[in-house]
């Protein structure tokens with residue numbers, strides 16, 4: 001092996017929306033991850049068993065990636081020259097399909113398709129030489145996904161790191177979203193906002209006053225009743241990408257640990273849904289748009305929670321608390337239009353002002369949380385935020401604003 005190439009064992013990276021790194025790192029620690037180090041948009045950590053547990057249990061991760069190797073290059077061609085020396089046939093078998101995706105900034109290399117192609121060629125040429133046959137590429141639904149990251153420290157060589165994905169479909173795709181609205185939140189982002197807002201097992205009432213497709217309500221139920229985010233995938237017996245990789249399939253102890261975690265998740269899903277069905281309804285959603293209420297209904301039916309999530313058509317600017325006594329850690333949350341994808345920008349200031357007034361008048365005893373990318377309109381709310389947490393929704397810089405309502 002070339003001295004320039006560093007190979008890794010038990011090294012992982014979990015990615016998330018920028019702003020959720022601290023919450024993600026706590027989740028990783030709770031599944032036993034070691035040496036958790038936060039970086040922009042995710043966290044690195046150590047441990048094979050924690051990694052497979054994170055795939056099943058993390059509410060905020062987008063993907064969990066296993067680090068394969070890193071090396072330095074001075075230009076794109078260096079990617080092929082180093083990568084062709086790595087034993088890709090130890091990582092997966094040639095009957096599986098694969099795809100390479102590159103995450104590079106413009107300052108480093110201009111063309112991510114070219115860097116992906118160079119790694120793809122290196123993998124194929126390695127297989128041909130080592131095995132006499134090559135795996136095929138599948139760009140839409142590969143068995144194995146490699147991620148190439150290029151980082152530059154300014155001048156000098158560029159560091160290439162190559163990871164393999166353990167998840168398959170990204171983790172935000174929980175499987176319950178069968179209908180949607182114009183600007184739904186990703187499920188893992190909604191879960192992260194709820195966790196930042198301190199929604200938990202001991203929280204009483206959750207009201208989403210602009211519920212759209214119902215993401216906060218379903219994620220809120222999952223958190224409150226300790227149902228793992230993979231609950232739908234357990235029902236459909238999804239095959240996770242990690243199950244196709246040799247490091248897993250050739251390690252009996254790891255397979256046992258995975259099977260035992262799947263059983264544990266199944267038990268928590270059944271227990272959580274049973275507890276939810278046996279309790280008073282404490283999750284309430286409304287939306288001014290009939291279509292959104294229908295979408296949320298279909299999604300709650302898909303999640304098996306329709307009986308315990310109350311949905312109505314209503315106006316957030318006029319509605320009042322659906323419960324007399326909000327109870328412990330009650331939360332009224334919303335992700336209002338912020339003019340980027342939906343919402344008439346001229347009316348937004350007034351909507352935010354009136355919403356703030358309605359919270360003050362009709363939601364005493366709750367904490368109010370607003371997740372928005374429109375920081376100017378948010379200033380029209382005449383309440384003092386207890387905290388403002390920066391969080392990205394895709395490329396849009398947003399804030400989680402929390403207001404105690406006395």
Ligand SMILES: C[S@@+](CC[C@H](N)C(=O)[O-])C[C@H]1O[C@@H](n2cnc3c(N)ncnc32)[C@H](O)[C@@H]1O
Pocket residue numbers: 181183184185186190209210211212213214215216286287288289292314315316317335336337338342
């Ligand atoms: C950004 S979307 C919410 C998306 C939602 N968080 C999800 O994940 O699907 C904003 C929602 O606010 C609703 N809305 C706008 N004004 C409203 C009002 N005055 N009262 C209730 N809902 C309103 C819209 O119909 C839309 O569904």
